[in-house]
Amino acid sequence: MKKSLLAVGVAATLGALSGVSNAAMTVAQNGVGQINILPYYTVQNGNTTLISIANTDELNGKAVKVRFRGAQFSDDVFDFQVFLSPADVWTAAVTLDGNVARLTTNDNSCTLPAKADLNQKFVTARLLDANKAQGTREGYVEIINMGDIPVSAVPDSLYVATKHVNGVAPCTTAVLIGDVAAPNDLTGKLTNPKTGLTSFATIINVANSKAFTVPATALNQIDGVTGLPSLVVPVRYSRQANLTTGTLSFGSVSPAFASAQTADSVFDPATGNVKMYEFDLPDLSTPYGTANAAAQLAELQTALAKxxxxxxxxxxxxxxxxxxxxxxxxTRRYYYTWTDTPTAATDPLRTLATVDGATGVYSSLDADTNxxxxxxxxxxxxxxxxxxxxxxxxxxxxxxxxxxxxxxGxxxxxxxxxxxxxxxxxxxxxxxxxxxxxxxxxxxxxxxxxxxxxxxxxxxxxxxxxxxxxxxxxxxxxxxxxxxxxxxxx
Structure with a gap:
């Protein structure tokens, strides 16, 4: 028997013996996964955070969602997409610009928005006034493979547009964006998001001559039969756009709140009432081989519980x-209960909500002291x-x-x-x-x-x-x- 087949058989046997009979989200011990989470970034008190995201897959590219969340209530303060070609590495620096964090990258990998527009301050639109001054300065980072960009005998236009040539990816606008009024939905050009992502952050303080390098926690959806990372997670692509309607993107089928796609109840009109856009998906609770967002959240809770x-x-x-x-x-954010404190007059774009309490493992949350x-x-x-x-x-x-x-927090x-x-x-x-x-x-x-x-x-x-x-x-x-x-x- 070939060694690779033997290894698969042994993994499947061990999985069955250990009670792993169903697919489940699991922490990858080798640090390579379909999802990465960087536990901390900071620009406080002279710190700069350097981010590196690598695609260890030497055949297929990756369409990756990157989202920075604030330390207080994990509000989205900056998110975008990176298109990693095979064996590609994307890097950036997060620094302080006035009172707000900002991202700077000179990397030649494709991004949406494009690099010129990506080099900017973090966004405080979803931070309450009391949090705007410092709300972007510390937090964590979600890194999610939304789908693979497959290699083939006749490469698809997305593969050609994102594959480096002499050290620079073409980043063809017509392929990545299309009509600016209705950006391209790339779902049909992607295949099941497989493992391969690894990331780290270095928190560096030049003035004080110190640095701390931190690896991401990598997660894989494990196949219940083979015990290996699943090959059949559905494509999770959603356009990097402030659209709330549409027919193609999985993230646009509901203009308001789709509980099957996220466990974030801030988007529920009955509670948080924050307006949901396509760029809000996917998040960590978006079903990644599970039946629904609640099941995804339960798997993450089990995988990360300490x-x-x-x-x-x-x-x-x-x-x-x-x-x-x-x-x-x-995952704490997904247990919140919200109160829609701002009024239509003070929050016409429906960007704000206040934490009222929490449920489940966070039912003891004191909202006043966070x-x-x-x-x-x-x-x-x-x-x-x-x-x-x-x-x-x-x-x-x-x-x-x-x-x-x-x-x-x-x-x-x-x-x-x-x-x-x-x-x-x-x-x-x-x-x-x-x-x-x-x-x-x-x-x-x-x-x-x-x-x-x-x-x-x-x-x-x-x-x-x-x-x-x-x-x-x-x-x-x-x-x-x-x-x-x-x-x-x-």
């Missing part, structure tokens, strides 16, 4: 050490000593101690022994808080359980230390990234 995360930390003052733990929750209550941390120093009483661990600057610990940044203000390693502000322990260095287990529910969490730990004897008289910083370890059970 009862607690464990990490080392360092906060020794002698080396100016600082530690931040990023706990991104990329936080969920989790369990107490367990803390050890490097010599096994542990904090004996919970009130010796505080969310500073509370001097009386606290029996309540929370995660704030969609991207919660927990700083350790840092005090009030921006966090120590990453300079986070929007959804940051501090946990103060009795020990400078050691091991900590942070709860990511709300009530009895393990929350869907991805992230990393950023540790920064300062070496006064290196880098000349000024010394230098060293940034390092620790991958999170976790328990799935609460």
């Amino acid at each position: 009862g607690s995360v464990v990490t080392e930390y360092a906060t020794d003052d002698s080396i100016l050490a600082s530690t931040d733990v990023v706990l991104s929750q990329p 936080s969920v209550t989790v369990g107490a941390p367990s803390v050890y120093d490097r010599e096994e000593r542990t904090v004996s009483a919970e009130n010796n661990i505080v969310i500073s600057p509370n001097p009386q101690g606290s029996a309540t610990w929370t995660l704030i 969609e991207v919660s940044v927990v700083s350790i022994n840092n005090g009030a203000g921006k966090t120590g390693a990453l300079g986070a502000e929007i959804t940051a808080q501090d946990y103060t322990f009795a020990y400078n260095d050691g091991l900590v287990r942070l709860s990511t359980t709300a009530g009895v529910q393990a929350l869907p969490v991805i992230g990393f730990t950023a540790v920064n230390v300062f070496n006064a004897s290196a880098g000349g008289a000024a010394g230098t910083n060293y940034g390092q990234v620790l991958p999170l370890k976790w328990n799935t059970a609460p």
